[in-house]
Amino acid sequence: MTPSDHSDPTDDATPADQPPAVPDHGFATRAIHAGQDPEPVTGAVTVPIFQTSTFAQPRVGEHTGYEYARTGNPTRTALETCLAALEGAERAVAFASGLAAEDAVFRLLEPGDHVLMADDVYGGTWRQIAQVHTRFGIEVSAVDLADLDAVRAALRPTTRLLWAETPSNPLLKILDLAALAELAHDHGAQLVADNTFATPALQQPLALGADVVVHSTTKYLGGHSDVVGGAVCTDEATAQRLAFLQNAVGAVPGPFDAWLTLRGVKTLEVRMARHSENAARVAAFLADHPAVTAVAYPGRTDHPGHELAARQMSAFGGMVSFRVAGGMAAAKRVAESTQLFFLAESLGGVESLIEHPGIMTHASVAGTALEVPADLLRLSVGIESVTDLLADLEAALAAGAAQ
Numbered sequence: 208m209t210p211s212d213h214s215d216p217t218d219d220a221t222p223a224d225q226p227p228a229v230p231d232h233g234f235a236t237r238a239i240h241a242g243q244d245p246e247p248v249t250g251a252v253t254v255p256i257f258q259t260s261t262f263a264q265p266r267v268g269e270h271t272g273y274e275y276a277r278t279g280n281p282t283r284t285a286l287e288t289c290l291a292a293l294e295g296a297e298r299a300v301a302f303a304s305g306l307a308a309e310d311a312v313f314r315l316l317e318p319g320d321h322v323l324m325a326d327d328v329y330g331g332t333w334r335q336i337a338q339v340h341t342r343f344g345i346e347v348s349a350v351d352l353a354d355l356d357a358v359r360a361a362l363r364p365t366t367r368l369l370w371a372e373t374p375s376n377p378l379l380k381i382l383d384l385a386a387l388a389e390l391a392h393d394h395g396a397q398l399v400a401d402n403t404f405a406t407p408a409l410q411q412p413l414a415l416g417a418d419v420v421v422h423s424t425t426k427y428l429g430g431h432s433d434v435v436g437g438a439v440c441t442d443e444a445t446a447q448r449l450a451f452l453q454n455a456v457g458a459v460p461g462p463f464d465a466w467l468t469l470r471g472v473k474t475l476e477v478r479m480a481r482h483s484e485n486a487a488r489v490a491a492f493l494a495d496h497p498a499v500t501a502v503a504y505p506g507r508t509d510h511p512g513h514e515l516a517a518r519q520m521s522a523f524g525g526m527v528s529f530r531v532a533g534g535m536a537a538a539k540r541v542a543e544s545t546q547l548f549f550l551a552e553s554l555g556g557v558e559s560l561i562e563h564p565g566i567m568t569h570a571s572v573a574g575t576a577l578e579v580p581a582d583l584l585r586l587s588v589g590i591e592s593v594t595d596l597l598a599d600l601e602a603a604l605a606a607g608a609a610q
C-alpha cells in the first residue's frame with residue numbers, strides 16, 4: 208500500500224483495497240460473508256470492532272492499509288464491502304448518517320447544477336438541498352417523478368441529477384427506476400435512488416440502470432433501531448470522489464456503529480420477508496376498517512403503482528400509510544393510543560412504529576409542495592406476531608373514533 212497522508216486531499220482516500228465481493232453467491236450468503244472472512248490473527252468469525260483512532264506503521268511512509276480512522280477502519284471496510292456486494296455496486300462508502308451520505312452526493316455537484324427531485328422525498332432530504340446546498344449555488348426543483356411527461360418538462364439544460372425515492376416516504380409512491388434512468392442518461396444526467404425503504408433485498412436500483420444508491424442504514428439495513436448510519440453504493444470512480452470528500456469533510460461512522468449495521472445486515476433477507484408479510488396483513492386489515500378512509504401499500508392491487516412494484520420489487524416491504532376518518536385530531540388520537548406500535552420517528556426496526564408525518568418526520572415540508580395530508584399516519588410494521596399488531600391497531604382505531 209502506498210503511503211497516503213490522511214491530511215493530504217490530493218492523495219487516495221481509499222483506506223485499504225476492499226477485498227473482492229462475492230457476487231456469485233446468493234443474496235443471503237453475501238449478507239453473511241461478503242467482507243466478513245474470519246479475522247486472520249485469531250480466527251474470530253465475527254468481524255472485530257477495531258476501536259482505534261490510529262494504526263501503527265511499520266516504517267516511515269509505509270502503512271498496513273490503514274493509518275488514521277477518519278480515512279478508514281477495517282470494521283467500516285467490512286461493512287462497505289458487504290453493502291457493495293448486496294447492491295451489486297463496484298464500491299460502497301459508509302457514512303455517519305443517511306443525510307451525511309446524501310450531503311456527500313450533493314457535494315459532487317458544481318454551482319449552477321440543477322437537481323430534479325421527487326415531490327415526496329423524505330423531508331430531511333428536501334430540507335438539506337433546499338436550505339443548505341442552494342446557498343452554495345445548487346438549484347433544485349420538485350416534480351412528480353411518476354409522471355414521465357412532467358419529468359421531461361421539468362428537466363433543465365443544467366440538470367445533473369434525478370433524485371428518486373421508491374417506495375417514497377411517506378406516501379409510498381412507486382417510481383419506474385428503469386424509465387427514469389433512461390430519461391436521465393438521455394439528458395446527460397444521472398439517477399440517484401434512495402433505496403432505504405425497499406433495501407437491496409427487495410429492489411436492485413443499479414441493475415435497473417440507476418447510477419448511485421443512497422441509504423439511511425439507520426432503517427432496515429441496521430434493522431434494530433440501535434444505530435444511525437448511511438451509505439452510498441456506486442461505481443469505483445464516483446466512490447473514490449466520495450471517499451475523498453468524506454476524508455476531507457469527516458462524516459464517518461464509528462467502528463461500533465459499522466459493526467452494529469453489519470450485524471443487522473446479516474439477517475436482512477429474512478427480516479424483509481417477514482416485514483412484507485406482516486405489512487400485507489396490516490394493510491388488508493386497515494382497508495376493511497370503517498375508521499380508515501385510504502390505505503397506501505404497494506402490495507395492494509388498488510395501489511396505482513402496484514404493477515410496477517410487482518415488476519421492480521421482489522416483495523412490497525414493511526411500510527404502510529393510511530388516512531383516518533375524523534381528520535388530524537382523530538389521527539393524533541390513534542397514534543397516541545397504540546401500545547405495541549411505539550409512537551416514534553424512524554422506521555425499519557424489528558419493532559413496529561407509528562407516526563404522524565405532518566407533525567413529526569415531515570414537519571420541515573409544511574407549507575411547501577411536499578406537504579403531507581394532516582390525517583395521514585405512517586406505520587413501520589415490525590416482525591412481531593401479526594395478530595398482536597392487528598389487535599393493537601383495532602383498539603387504537605376505536606380510541607381514535609371515540610370522541
Ligand SMILES: Cc1ncc(COP(=O)(O)O)c(C=O)c1O
Binds near residue numbers: 307372
Ligand atoms: C428515505 C430516507 N432517506 C434518508 C433518510 C435520512 O437518514 P438518516 O436519518 O440516517 O440521516 C431518511 C430518514 O428518515 C429516510 O427515511
